[in-house]
Structure formats: structure tokens, C-alpha cells
Amino acid sequence: MAHFLNAFGHSKEEAVKTLLASSLQIVGLEEVKKQYASRWKQIEKTVYKATEAFFSRKLRKEDRFVRLREGRFAIIFRDMSREEGQARASELARELVTKLFGEIEGAELVTVEVMVLDEGVMDAVDDFDSLEDLIQHFERAIHLVDEREKQEFEESEEVLTVQYRPCLNPRKKMISMMEIVPCRQTGSQTERLAGDDPMLNGSPRLRAELDIHTLKQTADAVGRLGKAGHKPLLLLTVAFETMANPYMRRKYAETLKTLPDYTSQRLVLNLEGIGSGIPNSRYVQIVSSVKTLVRGFSLEVAPGWNDYAAIEGLPVLAIAATVDPKVGPDGAADLFQAARSQKRKCILRSVASDDIARQALKLGVDYVCGPVIAGMLPAPGRPFSIRNL
Numbered sequence: 210m211a212h213f214l215n216a217f218g219h220s221k222e223e224a225v226k227t228l229l230a231s232s233l234q235i236v237g238l239e240e241v242k243k244q245y246a247s248r249w250k251q252i253e254k255t256v257y258k259a260t261e262a263f264f265s266r267k268l269r270k271e272d273r274f275v276r277l278r279e280g281r282f283a284i285i286f287r288d289m290s291r292e293e294g295q296a297r298a299s300e301l302a303r304e305l306v307t308k309l310f311g312e313i314e315g316a317e318l319v320t321v322e323v324m325v326l327d328e329g330v331m332d333a334v335d336d337f338d339s340l341e342d343l344i345q346h347f348e349r350a351i352h353l354v355d356e357r358e359k360q361e362f363e364e365s366e367e368v369l370t371v372q373y374r375p376c377l378n379p380r381k382k383m384i385s386m387m388e389i390v391p392c393r394q395t396g397s398q399t400e401r402l403a404g405d406d407p408m409l410n411g412s413p414r415l416r417a418e419l420d421i422h423t424l425k426q427t428a429d430a431v432g433r434l435g436k437a438g439h440k441p442l443l444l445l446t447v448a449f450e451t452m453a454n455p456y457m458r459r460k461y462a463e464t465l466k467t468l469p470d471y472t473s474q475r476l477v478l479n480l481e482g483i484g485s486g487i488p489n490s491r492y493v494q495i496v497s498s499v500k501t502l503v504r505g506f507s508l509e510v511a512p513g514w515n516d517y518a519a520i521e522g523l524p525v526l527a528i529a530a531t532v533d534p535k536v537g538p539d540g541a542a543d544l545f546q547a548a549r550s551q552k553r554k555c556i557l558r559s560v561a562s563d564d565i566a567r568q569a570l571k572l573g574v575d576y577v578c579g580p581v582i583a584g585m586l587p588a589p590g591r592p593f594s595i596r597n598l
Contacts, residue, residue, distance in 0.1 A: 232294020372585035376578040386442040417451040449482040527554035
């Protein structure tokens, strides 16, 4: 263990501080093993030997790679954020499977889990003899958290519902899109989930369960829509991490398949939590699994995002932003100007006041969403004109 700590600093405190600023990823080949179950016995030694050699070549000198139990490997990316580490680990995982098996669907079967290290490691470091023991300790801890969150979701599932909020298309003076809003229902009261609600702001696993539950409830509502002209566009937000997880992505795609056929022309998935520097291969992996089931995608990004080369050729119809109450819509002005130059629509969400709405209209956004436009509805309404209102 002392040898491990020496790689991260000159003292225990310095080493642990560096470790906490790094990104720990668990790469799992369990699903690949199932895919090749009939001949796994013959190839597993070769697979593991090749995997270790691959990561030894691909990682930087300051990174660390550890084989855990069968089919699982831990990578510590030094001085990388959680998002950067996950993107890099996913990129390496896909490259690994291509090296091992060629261009197969197995690349979709590789799992990459983000493990969150906390300050408790400072007290726990001396209790372990090796890096492997320490990482396995965190694996067990995260498993317990997963079980607790699973129970938490099951307890909340009955009160989680959805509502529909009309969105304004200012240029056409039409209410032509409905934003799908996850809510909690308490008795006769239905309220939008607060930003700090654990379902929205908890772990990626808990958020993924919410996203899939919201989609299931959407499926029930859109199945009751009327004739062709009565169907609005539907904007459904889903976390980027939900779609980045192979298991959750497949589960989400299977749920999408239960929606009526016409939703493939009406439903826009708004990917939330998009960072800068995500490679094209990552976007392709996520979009390819569901692109035939939806009209297209919008990316909800922060001001300053400009990774258009990474989404070239993909069905990204719009760039979305949420209003920052401190700066108003002006903070998204440059973002939307760049989006229009790339021939993408502009969506501004969470607009809560008339003043912000007027500023948004001056920016020339294509859709304005939020409570200032209309209250929430229990079911999606048909498109209508506001020219004569």
C-alpha cells in the first residue's frame, strides 16, 4: 500500500488528496462474457491477458490499473474529473472489445461505472494492505448504496408522475411542443420535482430509474392522443449518464419501443448534463441505439459549449439551455448564436418571468419553455395558434 501511495504523493495526506481529485472507473466485461458463454472457457485466459496488456500500453505513467474479481478492472485516472474519466474509460473499453473481438455488438456490452471517492478514504487507507483491497472496499460500499437507492426508488415510485407544460414557438406564434415534466403527487397536489430532489440530483443510478419511469408514464399518455393534427412535439429530458450506461440505455430503448409508432416523428430527447470534450464515438454509441425511435435530439449544454465537430452527422436538432436566474437568458446569447450558425434550433427552458421571456424573444429562440408560458397539464394538448389571443 505504501508503494501505491508513493505514486500519488510524498505523504499519506498528499497522496489521498491527489486520489480524491482523480477519477476511479470500474470497467466490466460481465456482459461480454455472457455473449460468448459457449466458448468463454477457451478464450477467457487470452481475454484477460490481452486486457491487462492493452491497459498497460494505453494508460499514462501516472494512471493506475488493477484487475479485480473475474471480468472487472479498476482504472484510476490521475487528475481527471469524473466526467473526463468516464469518457476516457468508455473510449478505451470500446477500443478494447474491438481489439479482442473485432467490430461486434459486444462494444455495447462493456460497462463503465463511476465510483465516487470521498473523504472517508483518509481514515480508511491504513486499514488496507493493497490497492486491490482498497478498491474492493469501495466496490462493497457502492453496492450497499445501490441497494439502498433501489429501495428508495421503489418507495417513491407510487408518487412519481408526469405533467405536460406547453412550450411557445415565438416565430410561428404557436404552442406546438409539450415539455414532459417529472413530478411528485401528494394527495391532490402535484408539484414539479425540485432541483435538489434526490431523484434528479442523486446518483446516476437513481436518476436513470427516474428517467425510465418518466418514459413509461409518457408512453401511457401519448397512446391516448387523437388524430395526426392533434399531436404536438414532445420534449423529454433524459440524463446523459442514463444513456451513457449500456444497461440503462438498453432498458430505455426497450421502453421506447412500447410507444406508438407515430412518436418516432414527435418525440425529441433532450440530453441533459452534456460536458465539453465528449468524443464523437461516445455520441454515436448513445444516439445509434435509439435514433430510429425518436424524431431527434437536443443537447442541453452550458454557455461556452462549442463541440459541433463531435456531433457532425448526428440527428441533433437543437441546442437547449436552462435559464440561470442570476444572469438571465443573456448568458446563453453566444451559445444560441453559434447554434443558429450550425443550423440547429434553440430551446430555452425554465423561463419563469415575463421579463426573462421578453429577453428570450429578443435572442430569437425557437422554443420557450417554463411556467411563464403556461401551467402544467395532466395530459399533452393539441397544438394551437396564439395569433388571435
